[in-house]
Amino acid sequence: MTGLRQLQRQRVREAISSVAIRLFLERGFDEVPVTEVAAVAGVSKPTLFKYFPTKEDLVLHRIADHQGEAARVVRASGEPPVEALRRHFLDGLARHDPVTGLNDHPEVVAYHRMVFSTPSLAARVFHHMSLDERALAEALAEKTDDLTAGLLAGQVLATQRVLAQRNWRLLAQGVPLEEVEPEAVRAAERAFSLLPAV
Secondary structure, three states: OHHHHHHHHHHHHHHHHHHHHHHHHHHOHHHOOHHHHHHHHOOOHHHHHHHOOOHHHHHHHHHHOOOOHHHHHHHHOOOOHHHHHHHHHHHHHHHOOHHHOOOOOHHHHHHHHHHHHOHHHHHHHHHHHHHHHHHHHHHHOOOOOHHHHHHHHHHHHHHHHHHHHHHHHHHHOOOOHHHHHHHHHHHHHHHHHOOOOO
16 A cells, blocks of 8 residues: 555656646746646645645756765676766766756756756755765765765766766757767766776
8 A cells, every 4th residue: 555655646746747847848947936836736835845845846856866876876886986987877878868968858958958047956956966976975985085085976976967068058059969979978988087096
C-alpha cells in the first residue's frame, strides 16, 4: 500500500510541475502566480505548497534527481575519481541528457533559458550546486586529503557547469545538434584533462 501511495504522490507532483513549467515557459516565471498554477493543476494552494515549498521548486525539481550524482559516481566506481566523472559526463553527452546542455528539444532549450535568465531560479541552481559540491568533497575525502577534496570538488562542478552552459548556448543560438555534439565531446575531454588526477 505504501508503494501505491508513493506512486500516487509522485504522479500528482509530476502533474503539478508539468503544468507549472508549461505556464512559465508560455508567459515567464515571474508572470505566473502560484495561485494560477494550483488552479490549472486542479489542486488547492496549500496542497501545491505541500509538494513544492517554493515557487522555484516547481521548476527545479526536474534537476533534483541529479542531486548528489557526482558523489555517487565517485563512490560507485573503481576508477580514479576524475576519470569516473569524465566518463559519466561523456556518457551523459551520448544520451543527450539535458543536464549536460546537449539536448535540442525545444522545451529543454526553453527550460534552460528560463532557469539561467531568471535570477531567483539561477540562485537556486547555485544553491543546489553548493550542496553537490559538499557531497562530492566528502566522497573525494575518502580517497585524498580534505583540502584536495574540497578544491577538486569545486573544480569538477565548475567544469560541468561551464560545459553544460556552453552546449546549451550553442543550441539556443541555432547551431545544429550534429555540429554541437562533436565539439561538446572535444571540449569535455579537454576540460577534464585540465583537472588534477586524484
